[in-house]
Amino acid sequence: MNIKEKLAILADAAKYDASCSSSGSQRKNTNGIGNAYRSGICHSFSADGRCISLLKILLTNSCIYDCKYCPNRRSNDVKRSMFSAKEICEITLNFYRRNYIEGLFLSSGIIKDPDYTMEKLIEVISMLRHDYHFNGYIHCKAILGSSSYLIKKLGLLVDRLSCNVEMPSSNSLKLLAPDKSKENILNVMGSIKENVSPFFAPSGQSTQVIIGASMDSDYQIMKQSESLYKKFNLKRVFYSAYVGVNKDALLPSLKFVPLKREHRLYQADFLLRYYHYKVDDLLSVKTPNFNVLLDPKANWAINHLDIFPMEINKASYDDLLRIPGVGVKSAKRIVKMRLYYRLGMEDLKKIGVVIKRAKYFILCDGKYFLDHSYFNKNFIMANLILEDKDKADSFQQLSLFCNE
Amino acid sequence: MNNVYLYDGSFKHLLRTVDVLITKSIKPYDIVVEKDYVRDLFSKPYKVRMGNVCLDSRIKNLCFSIFLADYKGKELVIYYLLLNYRKYGIKVLNFRYLNCVNLALKLRKNVLHEAHKMKGFLRFRQLESGFLFATFAPSNNVIYYLASHFERRFKKENWIIYDELRHLALIYYEGRSYFINCSLDDINKTFSAVEKDVSDLWKVFFKTISIKERENAICQMRFMPKKYWKNIIEMGDCK
Ligand code: SF4
Numbered sequence: 001m002n003i004k005e006k007l008a009i010l011a012d013a014a015k016y017d018a019s020c021s022s023s024g025s026q027r028k029n030t031n032g033i034g035n036a037y038r039s040g041i042c043h044s045f046s047a048d049g050r051c052i053s054l055l056k057i058l059l060t061n062s063c064i065y066d067c068k069y070c071p072n073r074r075s076n077d078v079k080r081s082m083f084s085a086k087e088i089c090e091i092t093l094n095f096y097r098r099n100y101i102e103g104l105f106l107s108s109g110i111i112k113d114p115d116y117t118m119e120k121l122i123e124v125i126s127m128l129r130h131d132y133h134f135n136g137y138i139h140c141k142a143i144l145g146s147s148s149y150l151i152k153k154l155g156l157l158v159d160r161l162s163c164n165v166e167m168p169s170s171n172s173l174k175l176l177a178p179d180k181s182k183e184n185i186l187n188v189m190g191s192i193k194e195n196v197s198p199f200f201a202p203s204g205q206s207t208q209v210i211i212g213a214s215m216d217s218d219y220q221i222m223k224q225s226e227s228l229y230k231k232f233n234l235k236r237v238f239y240s241a242y243v244g245v246n247k248d249a250l251l252p253s254l255k256f257v258p259l260k261r262e263h264r265l266y267q268a269d270f271l272l273r274y275y276h277y278k279v280d281d282l283l284s285v286k287t288p289n290f291n292v293l294l295d296p297k298a299n300w301a302i303n304h305l306d307i308f309p310m311e312i313n314k315a316s317y318d319d320l321l322r323i324p325g326v327g328v329k330s331a332k333r334i335v336k337m338r339l340y341y342r343l344g345m346e347d348l349k350k351i352g353v354v355i356k357r358a359k360y361f362i363l364c365d366g367k368y369f370l371d372h373s374y375f376n377k378n379f380i381m382a383n384l385i386l387e388d389k390d391k392a393d394s395f396q397q398l399s400l401f402c403n404e
Numbered sequence: 405m406n407n408v409y410l411y412d413g414s415f416k417h418l419l420r421t422v423d424v425l426i427t428k429s430i431k432p433y434d435i436v437v438e439k440d441y442v443r444d445l446f447s448k449p450y451k452v453r454m455g456n457v458c459l460d461s462r463i464k465n466l467c468f469s470i471f472l473a474d475y476k477g478k479e480l481v482i483y484y485l486l487l488n489y490r491k492y493g494i495k496v497l498n499f500r501y502l503n504c505v506n507l508a509l510k511l512r513k514n515v516l517h518e519a520h521k522m523k524g525f526l527r528f529r530q531l532e533s534g535f536l537f538a539t540f541a542p543s544n545n546v547i548y549y550l551a552s553h554f555e556r557r558f559k560k561e562n563w564i565i566y567d568e569l570r571h572l573a574l575i576y577y578e579g580r581s582y583f584i585n586c587s588l589d590d591i592n593k594t595f596s597a598v599e600k601d602v603s604d605l606w607k608v609f610f611k612t613i614s615i616k617e618r619e620n621a622i623c624q625m626r627f628m629p630k631k632y633w634k635n636i637i638e639m640g641d642c643k
Binding site for chain 1: 498499500501520526528536553557605611615617619620638
């Protein structure tokens with residue numbers, strides 16, 4: 001098999017992993033090639049609109065496990081292949097020197113046993129760091145069930161070490177990934193967390209959940225994310241809409257990829273991380289799924305009209321963040337600028353507030369922009385939905401993808 | 405008569421000109437690069453002698469980014485910005501109701517944004533001589549921002565970045581950078597023997613990594629605008 005065919009197989013097998021960021025590390029170029037760039041860099045965008053920042057490949061797509069949702073599972077009849085350490089190093093360096101990529105994302109199917117696989121990964125990364133003097137970004141997957149001394153060894157070589165939770169609940173995991181256990185996964189995440197330091201996976205860990213392959217609700221998914229963020233200091237939870245690669249009685253037969261749902265989850269994830277929302281603000285056992293028509297923040301605002309309209313010149317920073325159309329940046333600017341002068345509508349535009357969303361919810365110097373009789377739930381909701389639809393149809397998920 | 409001030413095209417001279425104008429309370433009708441100035445009946449050209457200007461580094465960096473912007477009239481933006489800076493101090497940067505401040509911050513954002521994009525979109529090819537060679541055509545003059553980035557990243561390589569629009573080459577050779585005005589033909593661009601194999605391999609990866617069921621050309625184009633495709637080798641075949 002020539003190198004092109006190999007790359008085609010082993011990149012294809014890795015493409016469902018959503019993580020793409022290359023940020024958070026400040027690795028320096030010590031007498032070799034490459035460095036990490038703190039805020040990450042996107043080098044290209046593939047035809048699906050996702051950012052390409054790392055050479056995303058598997059060491060091998062052979063696997064002794066049989067996770068139902070995975071294209072590489074043992075029971076699938078697909079072409080298998082495996083890179084040698086040298087091949088991976090050469091491709092990485094060749095791509096890196098031409099500025100195609102920011103670094104390497106390496107994962108692997110499990111061959112023989114977890115420790116053996118892990119040792120293979122370490123061999124590659126260590127060759128790349130020590131023999132090829134590569135100081136660019138490396139994100140590596142920790143192999144489930146491998147010994148903790150191997151995790152320690154690998155963590156010292158990479159910028160990010162991560163482990164996918166895959167499923168939103170332990171039940172779904174039992175059902176769809178019988179060889180994995182939630183406990184196992186949390187153990188690995190725990191030991192990564194304990195070790196993270198400027199020398200050990202300095203850009204921390206992330207994880208991924210597959211959306212739509214199991215019956216779990218958005219509420220369950222977000223609850224899990226909330227607790228993961230809290231427990232493991234995760235940098236990111238990635239949500240990956242399930243693409244129906246396998247046929248299995250246990251899997252839903254999806255006609256389409258649940259992209260809209262994935263998008264809502266990313267938006268809600270943002271609200272958790274940057275806007276101080278709790279999952280229970282957004283969803284509950286009674287309404288366990290997001291409104292497909294309206295983004296979670298607007299949806300929340302619509303259901304809490306009693307705190308609106310809000311006076312821009314007075315509202316606290318936290319309250320400003322709750323206004324649809326006002327982001328973290330614009331809220332910060334509002335707080336800073338109103339120290340010097342009172343803000344009017346024109347100023348908000350200049351700051352970057354999305355007026356067509358915010359206008360229903362704000363007062364500027366006591367002035368409301370619409371007729372007061374329009375300040376009611378149905379009117380506002382109808383307008384926001386219309387506006388959301390125009391936008392979402394064309395752009396979908398991706399503005400939320402890459403940055404941390 | 406409209407007073408037009410001429411400067412030699414360098415940032416240093418522009419800053420000096422603006423500084424002198426403000427100190428002498430002269431309001432210029434326009435400030436333009438000397439070689440672009442066309443004499444007409446209504447204007448009278450002046451020139452300020454070169455000299456040093458002391459300026460807070462925050463405001464100086466801001467002015468520099470505006471200077472690199474592709475914006476007609478950027479000199480006056482800098483003039484009005486500094487005029488207000490003299491009056492209010494650094495807090496002037498919060499006064500977005502002033503048009504010059506708002507415009508200045510927008511231009512900077514635009515320039516830095518493009519510089520950042522270019523750090524990712526720039527594509528090098530290996531020449532026979534061993535040099536890595538990239539050519540690009542950014543809207544703003546962002547090559548200065550790329551210099552420090554790639555000096556750190558490709559410390560031990562030799563490389564050239566060429567701005568097609570401004571005919572400006574940044575040459576990094578044995579650990580030192582040089583800016584040189586030259587034409588593209590001055591550079592011997594014979595690719596090394598492995599070049600095609602590597603770029604073909606990259607195209608394979610690029611194609612493979614996309615998930616067919618999620619294809620979204622609008623999204624792709626939004627993040628990677630068409631105007632850059634010409635130099636992004638994996639997009640070269642798309643039109
Ligand atoms: S362990 Fe499961 S998810 Fe990972 S490669 Fe094997 S089958 Fe796929």
